[in-house]
Amino acid sequence: MAGNKKELILDSAIKVMAEEGYYFTKMSWIADRAGIAVGTIYNYFSSKEEVLEEIFAREFKKRLDLLAELEESPELSVVSKLELFLVRHFEEIKKNPDLGNILVREKEFPKKEGSINQYLNQIPQSIKKLLEKGDEKGELEINKPELMAAIIFGSIQGVVEQAIKLENYEMLDDASDEIIRFVEMKAVK
Amino acid sequence: MAGNKKELILDSAIKVMAEEGYYFTKMSWIADRAGIAVGTIYNYFSSKEEVLEEIFAREFKKRLDLLAELEESPELSVVSKLELFLVRHFEEIKKNPDLGNILVREKEFPKKEGSINQYLNQIPQSIKKLLEKGDEKGELEINKPELMAAIIFGSIQGVVEQAIKLENYEMLDDASDEIIRFVEMKAVK
Amino acid sequence: MAGNKKELILDSAIKVMAEEGYYFTKMSWIADRAGIAVGTIYNYFSSKEEVLEEIFAREFKKRLDLLAELEESPELSVVSKLELFLVRHFEEIKKNPDLGNILVREKEFPKKEGSINQYLNQIPQSIKKLLEKGDEKGELEINKPELMAAIIFGSIQGVVEQAIKLENYEMLDDASDEIIRFVEMKAVK
Amino acid sequence: MAGNKKELILDSAIKVMAEEGYYFTKMSWIADRAGIAVGTIYNYFSSKEEVLEEIFAREFKKRLDLLAELEESPELSVVSKLELFLVRHFEEIKKNPDLGNILVREKEFPKKEGSINQYLNQIPQSIKKLLEKGDEKGELEINKPELMAAIIFGSIQGVVEQAIKLENYEMLDDASDEIIRFVEMKAVK
DNA sequence: AATGAATGAGGGTTCATTCAT
DNA sequence: TATGAATGAACCCTCATTCAT
Known part of the structure; x- marks a missing residue:
């Protein structure tokens, strides 16, 4: 109750x-x-801020749990892992665009380490780690993982932002494909 | 004075x-x-909001002027145009990261058509038009220009955001190359 | 509560x-x-202005209700109606001179049709109507009802103003008699 | 200059x-x-308030000078004096209704003895003195000069107020006659 | 646990007044 | 004298938070 x-x-x-x-x-x-x-x-x-934090916490927990789960699936390639992550993320946004709206728009709370920043920072970090793992495993050749992670994370946010702004939610269906294609450029043949 | x-x-x-x-x-x-x-x-x-608007207006004018100028350079390929835009943008951000911080972070003022939204919406639109032009001219093959524009705009924002958050401004030097490489995937050979 | x-x-x-x-x-x-x-x-x-408006609204409602009630008393002469109105008004002011002070002094809010103007304008209008009714019924002979109403309304305000300024509240007891005497000059014999 | x-x-x-x-x-x-x-x-x-004060000072000086001049005219009856005063006052208002508007509307500056209050108080006082003189001379029979002065002053203000509000400036031409008629009621036959 | 009236610190904005030019 | 940009005290109003019921 x-x-x-x-x-x-x-x-x-x-x-x-x-x-x-x-x-x-x-x-x-x-x-x-x-x-x-x-x-x-x-x-x-306990506060208005905590309401927002809880929203972020829950959504990011879902993503981070998924990422952790994927992490422990040695049978999957790094690219597949990323793809599964993207597909799931965009599905969730499509189910609740309001949530996507918030996740993409709220970036305030400068300095304050707690607050929503802690969550926002984790995704690019996780992506970076994933890319580095791919590099180590010889699957990908990533020279600047931080930059690549920034681009990928940015792409995700950009797609969600535009999908909502233009109310073109179909965009979300095609987005993972397109982003993954970009990562595949880095695949070692 | x-x-x-x-x-x-x-x-x-x-x-x-x-x-x-x-x-x-x-x-x-x-x-x-x-x-x-x-x-x-x-x-x-006249108000606090107008101060922010002026900041956005000025910076976006610079970008949109550049885009307009590039538009009228028939000798340049669409990809080169985009590249010149990116290089210049990241240079500006490097010169004044505080500005980049604001440009990337402030997304509020929902609904209100005036305010900063008018500016924020113009860049993805211009990118989309550029991509469509490339498609028409047979340079690129872009099926979903809206999606591609969202990804490119998102990438730009993502790079600026991370560069500032991680205080890794060198990232900005390499970002245009990397993003352009992505667009080149769509080049018609 | x-x-x-x-x-x-x-x-x-x-x-x-x-x-x-x-x-x-x-x-x-x-x-x-x-x-x-x-x-x-x-x-x-909702605002400071609304506080003042409520004060005016309440006091004027009392007066206008009384006038409406008198209106529907066919047994009373117009002069008697006016007298009853004056007596009651001055009684109220005597009970709460602070209120009288405000009612008589606040005349601002130019132009703005809402605000306290709507109330201030109603009393002279009602007096004018009363005088015209008296004329129609052959009780009074009023050539310029607008002027007469202005004089009567002004007298009322003037008496309240001076009574308060001079802290001579007895003045209020005699005021209605004196003003009525003036109206009686217009009585058709 | x-x-x-x-x-x-x-x-x-x-x-x-x-x-x-x-x-x-x-x-x-x-x-x-x-x-x-x-x-x-x-x-x-020296201040905004002083601007208003100067307006009041000038206009009231005109009135008070006139009253003083009339005072020293033994050949005139009290009623005639009052009439001359009224006629002149309404003429002035008709020439410059904006001024009338201000004179009638500004009543603030409570307490503060200086300011415009000093002027506003003088007219009813002068009228009262005039009435008392008439009583002494046996011209009028005034039991409550303070009340009568209040009524007369109020009438004057009321007429100006309504004339301006209704933009019926002709009212000002008839006003002195009507008010004088009231005073004449008090004449000793 | 639920309520919603009461709280009061806080901040954007105004505008009479000043003063260097 | 004239100017008008600069000043900063002052105030209305907001709204997250509290707490008695």
Whole structure:
């Protein structure tokens, strides 16, 4: 039951924040949309920032769990791993574009190491590690893994951003293919 | 003199906003950093939002002017045009990373058609047009220009974001090469 | 409870505005006087202007309701109606001179049709209608009802203004008699 | 020349204040309307309040001078004196309704004994004295001179207020007759 | 656990006034 | 004298958070 209420609040927060952006979002709007009182939110979250953090935490946990799982699949090539990751990510975004909107747009909280930054930084890092593993294994030839990771991560974000802005969600279906093609350029033949 | 003061304010605003993010930035901090009174800012800008808009307007004007100029150079291939654009953009960011920080991070102002959104939307659009031109001219084979533009724009943003976050500005030197290589995959041989 | 808090704020506002005038009145003074926080005022009123409007609205409603009630009393002569109105009005002012002070002094908000102007304009209009009715019924002979209404309304305001300024509240007891005597000059014998 | 500039500023101030009201009037608007710089105003007036005070001072000086002059005319009856005063006052208002607007509307500056209050209080006082003189001389029978003065002063203000609000300036031509008729009620036959 | 009225620190903005030119 | 950019104190209003019920 308690879990349900927290879910309810998060769903409501995602909708409002996707529409208005984190800073314009008022706690009272989240409450209204959820059909509860403002005070109730504070029984489940200690602050507005924590609501956003929880959203990021959950979504990033999904991605990072998937990445960890893929990590431990020796039968898969690095490129396949990346592909599986992309496919799944874009599927999730397609299921809930509001979420994608938030994930892609909220970049504030400068300095503060905690907050959402901790999550945002992990994906490019994981991609970088993946690419380095590919290089070590002789699958790929990556000279500048940090740069490549930046490009790949950027591509992912860019696709989500445009898909939502243009309301062209089909773009998400083709995106992994296209990005993977880019990585395959680096494949050692 | 007047131009100087406006410049002074913008420089100060760029520094503060890069450090703190637009929403955390206080008008009084911009004034302090510029060594002037808060009221003075309002002699040059009508609101905090307008300060950010001016920053975006100026930087995007530079980019869009360059794109327009390249447009009218029939001797250049589409790929070369894109390359020149990228090289110049990354050079500018390297000269003033604070600016890059802001350009890449501020994505709020949802809905509001005016504000910074008008600028943010123009670059992917211009890239898309460039790609379509390349397709028409038989230089490139682009099936989904919108997707490709999203990926390229995303890559650019991703590189700037990571370069700044990791304080690895050399990344910016190699980024255009790498991104162009991706576009060249689409070249018709 | 809620009604009480609104009342509390209005009472406080009346006192402060009577002492200081609307423009000098600070929201924080109203709050202090009411023993509440500034923010609380905004749970009941959307702006400082709305506080003043509510004061006017309430007082004018009382007057206009009375006028409407008198309107529907065919047994009363027009002069008697006017007299009853004056007596009641001056009684009210005597009970709460602070209120009278505000009602008589605040005339700003130029142009703006909403705001307090809508109320201020209604009394002379009602008086004019009353005089015209008297003329029609053959009770009075009024050639210039607009002028007469202006004089009567001005007299009322003038009496309240001086009574408060000179702190001579007895003046209010005699005022209706004197003003009515003036109207009776117009009585058809 | 200097006198001219001061005149220019006052004329401009009257127009702006009549349109906007004292509190909404910005010093810069007065300057703009006068075709001069804001700073220049401060060469002739020490503050915004002083501009308003000067307007009141001048107009009230005219009235008080007239009253003083009438005072020393033993051949005139009190009623005639009052009539001459009213006629002149309404004539002036008709010549410059903007001025009337200000004179009638600005009542703020509570407490502060200086400011415009000093002027506003003098007219009812003078009227009261005039009435008392009439009583002494056996011309009039006035039991409550303070009340009568309040009514007469209120009438004057009310007429000006309505004439301006309704843009019915003809009202001003008939007003003195009507008000005098009221005073004549008190005449000893 | 749920409520929502109360809180009050905080910040963007205004604008009368100043003063160097 | 005239200018008008610079000043900065002042204030309305917002809204995340609290807490008594």
